[in-house]
Amino acid sequence: MSTLRVLSHLGDSAISWDAERAATGDEEAQSAVHEAERIFAAERARGATAFRTIPGRPAERIDRFDPDADEIVMVPRVSGG
């Protein structure tokens, strides 16, 4: 299962999908992928930055939604304080 997490003032919200089932044409899985992709685009438009994370390895910034990523974490817009 893959997960997209969005950090926000309510804590993180998460949506999960099964990339393998989506690849075989499963409609429910594909719908979850599309929803995750829509959230990804909406958050990017609000200034969020996305990172692909793998336990034990440094995070990697991504600019495009990757349905095969195990976990994507989106951090909100930041500024110098």
Place this chain on the structure above:
Amino acid sequence: MSGGEASLLLIAVFVAAGLACVLRPPDRLLRRLGVPIEPTGEERRTAEQRARGLLRQMLGATEYDRLVKRGYLDIASPSIPSRLYRVPYFQGMVEVIEDGISTMRLCVVPTRWVPDPDVVIMHKLLIEGDEARYLRIANRFPAGSSRLMMPGWWETSRNQNGRA
């Protein structure tokens, strides 16, 4: 519409506008309209709990326990081998340490409130995944610049006590 009716209508509009300013619309209505508002105390507590869980999951139990015990998380710079970023668990500036010496402090904040553990995640991801942009965004301060500035009378009384 006569002049009197128009005046009454105008007064009614002014009164309604005044009431709207004095009586805040309910949060539920604002949320439904998509207006960003500050989370309530209960929402903050729930958010903190979720954020702690996510931070623990991302760091692993050992690293998370160390962070809680020490009060900071050290993140190695991906580009400069001798550099560490010391991220506080609670609000504060990030200390840059090079060869064991604090060289500057950085201030990077989310534009909206997020729980403290999520701020740690934010720093970790930005430093590891996009260090150059993190440094471009950050406001820089000299090392040790967070020292509390004490008033003159405090310093004087300390010196006197020291002499006595």
